[in-house]
Amino acid sequence: MADNKLTRREFLRTVIAAGVTASAFSLASCTKEERESFLQKHFLEMSEAEKKQLVARLEERYLKEYGRSFNVSVKESVKGTLWGYGLDLSRCIGCRRCVYACVRENNLSRHNPQTQWIRVLRLKKGNLVNLEKADQYYDPPEVPEPNYFYMPVQCQHCENPPCVKVCPVHATWKEPDGLVVVDYNWCIGCRYCMAACPYRGRTFNWSEPKVEKEEWNTDVHYLGNRPRFKNVVDKCTFCVQRVRNGRYPACVEACPTGTRKFGNLLDPESEMRYLIAHKRVFRLKEELNTEPKFYYFFAE
């Protein structure tokens, strides 16, 4: 019996050793870039030096792959900020300019599939909460239409985000400034977060995103609009690449009617705080207790 055990143990050892050698060989056979990308740590576990290396590697990769020189930022959240969004339903005319500004700013796939982070719902007047009659594909010659109003929906950056809770690998989390972000290099593509989101706030890169060379926005953030991979999840980040540098999200800037507001919820002087104090705001699907930082209101 004793030598049986020995052979068994030896057998196991050989198997394990063979496995390790095989994986070492297959790793050695890929390019340095592939290897580093495969073994890359979780973003939150990286040191400053590692982040610097990462940025250099990504910039080199993007240059090679897309022929454009990118500027990748890993800028952290600014202390004392908690981003909130306001949307005036009485002003929105459903023109979808925000949708396409977002697509351009965030390097979303233009075709096959066409990806959009903002969905504009057309609702019949007389009803607000029932989204089952909402139409996302309205296409009239002219907006606004007399019997309808419009409700744009995007990631609501919940304080209690169900998508973060369900992710099996911590690939998505809430930043200190309240933005819910994804590490596209860590996501395994299980899409559990998409099932968990009550706002359809997440999209999947069903294929390699397709963007024309000259249309790339090269000012990118690691957690935001950098070129994505196929088969990982992404989402609206309130334009993390912009707001951490004191700019408005692209959708706010693009809106021709002033429907969209944005500001720091921790700053008592901010526009958002004024809106919350003086308008009657509500949040989408409040009954789910997700605590969105996306406030809808009617100014008129």
Place this chain on the structure above:
Amino acid sequence: MEAWRFYKKTLKLVVTGGPAYYGWCLFLICIIVVSFRYYLYQLDHGLIVTHMRNEVSWGMYIANFTYLVGVAAAAVLLVIPAYVYHFGPIKEIVVLGELWAASSIVMALLFVFIDLGRPDRFWHLIPYVGWLSFPRSLLAWDVLVLNGYLVLNTVIPVYMLVKLYYRKEPNWKLVIPLILISIPWAVGIHTVTAFLYNGLAARPFWNASILAPRFLASAFCSGPAMVIIIFQVIRRISYIQIEDTALFKIAELMAYAMFLNLFLLGAEVFMEYYSDTLHLASLRYLYQGLDGHRVLVPWIWTAFGFNVAAFFIFLLRWTRKWLPTLNLGCLLIIVGVWIEKGPGFILPGFVPGSLGEIYDYIPNQVELFVSFGVWAAGLLIFTLFMKVAIPIERGDFVHTKYGKDGGPARAMRP
């Protein structure tokens, strides 16, 4: 050295067989090869080659996964009568049932794996190596309990078989606790899988506390139905003794399970239709169609008809105890439950979408072929298991010193 001989003989047993064995294995391998090519195509181009989209982000693969977890969990319907109540006829075949459970779990895990967008990052799920979000994420729970169940259902039968090979009494102090753990664990894997959906407030169709009980009830129909068919096939081709009473006992338990399944379905349908809130939409989409979208309607009514018919077949003693009707009932249940808790469960969760969108999902060729491949892989694994387990059970494959006609293997069993 005997261990080495055991490996060698096992290998020999697996690679030699009659033309039917070779034919069957070759058939499965062909399916696996074809489906693997489809899988590579999917990996290469991304999941865009499937019909899943942002509105319906899980489809055929996760539907099969859910179903197979149930099939695997149902092994307890053999384990309990065998080890807890010492019901003789089942005790003799319980090992085969456990190996079927192990094969089902392998299939279930494979279905999750092929659904992953980035299987190369699979290691992110490994605790300490990657960063598993345990205990917060239910998917992390599922990864742990499914793998645990796989280990239990491989270790227990393999240990029993090896002991039988050596003609030694198993160390019951070691096995009994493992068997006892495997019983709640089986309930656990299916409960956790139900909770995976159940915990999502975003999807009212899944967000019902009746879900876990329903899952278990339907699992205790479909799993045993497969076992009954498989046992008859094994009996036919390998001359192993499997008594009819074992099959009838399993069938009797299935009658109870199917009653419970239909009852829980009724409870859910009543609640949704009578209260008639916005949450009814998903159930409507499933059973009646919504705004002219009726893709699932014929399927779910087929499932309902099959399940009800099977219930009566298993309820009446003479149809339950007559093999042709018994087998018909099993087939009806296998298909009926697959529709009900595969596509009939996953898809209405996503339709209408959380912003009211209706996307009619039907799996495409890629998804079908990749799925066939996973089933073929599971059947192949099970076939190989059986190729070794059956001779041991029968007493033909034993320690060298007992030779070809050693004493009766069955005598070793307590």
